[in-house]
Amino acid sequence: MKLNIDLLKKICEVPGAPGFETPIRNQIIKEIKSHVDSYDIDNMGNLIAIKKGNKNPDGKKVMVAAHMDEIGFIVTHIDSNGFVRFHTLGGFDPKTLTAQRVIIHGKEDVIGVMGSKPIHVMTPDEKNKVAKTSDYFIDLGMAKDEVEKLISIGDSITRERGLIEMGNCVNCKSIDNRVSVFILIETIKKLQNIPFDLYAVFSTQEEVGLRGASVAAHRIDPDFGIALDTTIAYDLPGAQPHEEITKLGDGTAIKIMDAMTICDTRMVNYLKERANEEKIKWQTEILTVGGTDTAGIQRRGEKGAISGAISIPTRHLHQVIEMAHKEDISSSIDLLKSALENLDSYDWNW
Template sequence: MPLKKTKKLNFKLLKELSEATGAPGFEGNIRAIVKREIADYVDSIEVDNMGNLIALKKGTLKKGKKKLMAAAHMDEIGFMVQHIDDNGFIRFCPLGGFDPKTLSSQRVTIHGKKDVIGVVGGKAAHLMSDAEKKQNPQLKDYYIDTGLDKKELEKLVSVGDSITRKREFLQLGNCVNGKSLDNRMLVFVLIETIKKLKKIPHDFYAVFTVQEEVGIRGAKVAVHEIQPDIGICLDVTIANDVPGAAPHEYINKLGAGTSIDMMNGTVIADRRMVKYLADLADKKKVPYQHDVMAAGGTDGWAMQMMTSKGCITGGISVPLRNMHQEVEMCHETDINATLDLLQLAVENLDKGDWKNV
């Protein structure tokens, strides 16, 4: 399907990022795209031993320069090949949190010596007992069928290879829909913001982290390395504005603007950062909402807690429906608002009130 154009959004890049593959620990493909896109716009790029890509754009202040870190994770939920049986069916381990019921008969790519397409097989309803029909399937009930027998398959695929979901990126109405918008959406936002930044006061470390989906692993290493003073986490958040949910259960609404983080399962956002972001959004008329969620975790956790003195940390998110399911959905208004607010936040950081609490 050809991509519809809007003035502001580079859908071609967003499509490429959504469709690119990179399970936790296997982020090479997605990292190469990020590198290609930002190389001309930053002062330095480093890839650490963990695989985090750390780009630095230097600030212009002569005195009292702080380190601002923004983190967007590059990895997507995926699997690893655990076993190939005598009939060539693959059993797998999850890399990240899946809802098993969303996997039945979905296409995946197994990244072996060559990419091999497979389909996650499950039992047909015709063969299920009444009890089975009422139960949610478990990951252990699934296998991957590539259409190849064991001998043919083992020429291409080995235990330990990574597996990702295979899905086309589409535009639906005023929304975008595709796999792994968690967190390719914010990878996109960070790339596009880097390209637009004008004069910035403080040093800006734009970090594309690895292995977030398996427990915020890459960000911990990047934070040790950078020791940021101020942190902005960039990740998607839940929009539960769907039939059957009451307004108090929405968390966020699609199309209502960027989401300024208040809390999730691992971070209570620093109030100085919440105020800074909300004041900027009010002043510049950027639509926003607030995000209060008791569950989930983000790279913000590592930024807030892994420096010796703590880091003033908050976050900006793009709301998303169908999180961690086959295809996820975001709204153009929210993407544009997130781009605007991140750029404002980086360019005006010297105007924030960062005094000690």
């Protein structure tokens, strides 16, 4: 399958920090509105698109969630010299902030750079200390009065880095989780006949606690659930085989568990069966730290949902150089499409 790289680039580069997802949500609506039966936006900002099943006498519902927020920051202070202080929205390794450009979304978008104390004037102790986010500030190249004409406390901040192709991979900020947004959009466009009603949820605020998906699952009360998210590909120099979790190019990953969810064995086996039937390359994922929208989908509905996840192996997560393999992305689209179109063919009894 040839990927629509132009669409993936657009989806990855549109801003949307947790709680500030309007720009990316509007972009998604443009892509899906002619391919679904209806859509709406709930009070959490989740975009919920519905595609009706063609043989669904029992009113079965399947929820597929891809969170559309990206890790970012929020403005907390503008000092007397115009430098901006910030708080993180999502998990950051502080050392990855060094020498990066960001965009502050104020009255207009303003480019800034992450600054910190120059190494030339650090004491020996400071040079050896682990960096903290509080060591950084944002330099806009403007005086305080100029900054305050454009920027206010509470404005969101996202990272500035465009998508490029590198060999058989794509590289960008916000592959987590815009690659899954892309996968869900492309799957919606390709679906032919689905047996059960599909609730495609582009969820909010996942990076700060799975907030949007939990609310959406409570409302939808799905019978089945599939989360789409990135996972760690630790196939890097120095990694031991038991540490790799997943590897780029080894196929889409079928989640068995993460730190917040033990996936329903029925869904795990079903996804494996579909992948084998369709000759889709796949690998397993056991992630002993972190969590995804799978947890919210599985547990927030009234009766719980038969839930699992399709994960996209990604190197350098939560950096501006996140990398995913094109074939793994294609395999993820193929597996999700097959899973949705054949849900009624599997024996879901215990």
